[in-house]
Amino acid sequence: MDDFLAARSQMALSLGFHIVFSCIGMVMPFFMAVSHYKWLRTDNELYKNLTKAWSKGVAIFFATGAVSGTMLSFELGLLWPKFMEHAGPIFGMPFSLEGTAFFIEAIALGFFLYGWNKLNKWFHWFTGMVVGVSGLASGILVVAANAWMNSPAGFDFVDGKYLNIDPIQAMFNKAWFSQALHMCLAAFTATGFAVAGVHALMILRNKNKAFHFKAFKIAAVFACIGALLQPLSGDISAKDVAKRQPAKLAAMEALYKTEKPAPLLIGGIVNEQEKTVTAAIKIPGALSFLAHGDFDAEVKGLDQIPENEHPPVAITHYAFQVMVGIGTLLMIISLIYFFNLARKGSILNKRWLLKLFVLAIPLGYIALEAGWTVTEVGRQPWIIYGIMRTADAVTPMPGIAYSFYIFSAIYLSLSGVVAFLLYRQIKMVPYVYDKTAEPDINHK
Template identity: 35%
Template sequence: MDHLLNARLLFGFTMAFHVVFAVLGVGIPLMILIAEIIYQKTNDRDYDIMAKRWTKTFAILLGVGIPTGTIASVQLSILWPTFMEAVGKVISLPFQIEIYAFFLESIFMTIYVYAADRISAPLRILSLSLVTIGAILSAVLITNVHAWQETPSGFDYVNGEFINVNPWKAFFNPIFFTTASHVVSSAFMVGAFMTVTVAAYKMLRKDITEREYKFHQKALMVALLIGGISGVITALNGHDSAVKLHIYQPEKLAAAEGLFETTSNAPLAVGGIVDPKTQQVKWALQIPSLLSILATGKPSGVVRGLNEFPKDEWPPLVTHILFDAMVGIGALLIFLAVLGWTLKLRKKENHFPKWLIWGYVFSGPLAIAGIELGWSFSEIGRQPWTIYRVMKTSEAVTTSGNMGLFFFIFLGLYVSLTVITLLVIWYYFKRHPLKKDLEKLN
């Protein structure tokens, strides 16, 4: 296999694994905080139990997320030394600040885990708020390096050298705020819908009592509310992302929509497969002028096509499928959230139909798939560049060999970590069933 492809597969697989723990590490603290606030406002002990049980899950996931993040950072240095040299010279600031964000998150999570019953209600909420803020900052700071790769700034690149470096200008690159808000809202969405999955699965158990069903339904409704709101924010932010792509990465937007010729009143291609021979999107639903509206704000806006760019700088055309699948999943999850709350508010449903609960069971894995597709779209859509229009991926890769061997070693490691994580969570909650926590309330 090609050396560059090996390196990309190895790092891509590492990040695909780590991103699951990373987004849950942002989304679950918010769920814990919301449950704690509801408990303090209503004195409904069900929400106190939710907060504590979700905290145990978060602690386990955090324990796995830390080493996977460490592996990813080590692989960055080993696989992409030229890129990391550029990072060290220009955009190392987010990595330096992220250390303090992680300390904030871990310290106050420790306080909540071990002292929640011994501190006042305001301090409990403050601790969880700082955990959530720390998690958000960690995600924003790390992904800011990715944002800089997309819109590099804060330096001059002359004869292969980075000069006149301005680290703060690099930090606040043109898409910093767009990327930051998109990452946070999508992480909240994933955390919420994974909570929906667990609650819905428990609601389908044949031996569940009415008391347990009501508990899980409460968790389900809270998670659907947070997931739905986060989904809408993510969708609105996606529009802003389209505008930024039009300005800063027009060939990426063109590849995402299979647009080859520069045109006004550009249609939005929904579905279909991009055919480079005919330069069309086969079997797609073409919505007139919508791409122009999304990218420029007006139907007559001109959107640049791929043929304006050298063919060796085209992003892979598979980005169209990745983009459509990501958007489709997001729309479906928002629909499920709205449907659940509509049924609850209009019909005062105490029991959802089984087909809908099964839909909620699959919502969490779909949310994970959506975040993976989004990350893949962003990374693959930037190719062939590691730093957009500054450094190609082929220029950043290591010259060391044995990439294939390392791939299989890490594949085995990640499979093992996944199995161990699931077993630990299963074993813990088997030993601490919900029934025991509910019995303590009586």
């Protein structure tokens, strides 16, 4: 493995793990706050125990997110020094503000974890909300920095120099809103389905059903709302990418030739050597409509883009198909769940629906990783789109492959520890008899 590939692989590995840890850390505090609010309003001890159980999960992912995020900040400087030399002064503001949000989150989490029976009950609940809001703000600020890489703004690039720097304009670049919206909804959807699925599994196993049923309902509502809103944010993102990064859109759809109107491909096998796609289902004019709001609009293909600026088409296309396919499946599950709620049916009597949520446990995160792959791989060969190539930003330091192997071992170990802690936490859930539970819940 050469050093350039090793550096890219290490960043991909680090981001792949961190994005899961950070998304759970962003979303779980809101589940916790809803449960806490229900306890304050109903005085149901079950909600108090649920809040405490989820707060321990929040603490676990706060710690792992902090560790993996710190490692990422060092990697940016060590692996991509040329990038940080020029980009640091421009997009440093969102990173600085993210540090402030993280600082607030840490303080609020400390108040929440150790404030039981010591703080005013509503102030205690408020500190939990602060954990969620500051965590969400951290995620949005980091995504704003990534959006700047896709849509550079806030400077003039003249004769290889970065002049007239405006950090505010850089932070609020043209891509930040669409990326932040899509990312936040993805975080709520993925985490919601994962949490709901775990509690659905416990219900199916007849483990403390009253407790897990209430937990399931909170997580499932967040997950299903997020899944139903996700296509709307995806449409906003697609139109934005079509305008700013036509090469990425062409790679997402494996569109080698400019077409008017352009079909939307479902599936397909990409042959990058022959620049063809086979075995795909084509929906005439659909890509033109998604990209430009017009079924007859022209969509720019890779034939109008210099070949040395083509992203890896196969990886981008397959990742996009995985993201859209899973998103559609989760949207269908959400519609079924809300249809069941509208009919006032008990999900406890529908084991098949609970099993669907169990099967969906990993799907949201697979879609999340696939979407991040589309964002990052689809931008190649640029680290700053249209300004700096990734190959020009990598460190000249040799031996990066060994660093990649070491970091791989660290992240795998960290994931193993997190999985063990979560498993133990689920096993230690306290039993509380709930008189308000539905009559078909079996209290053993």
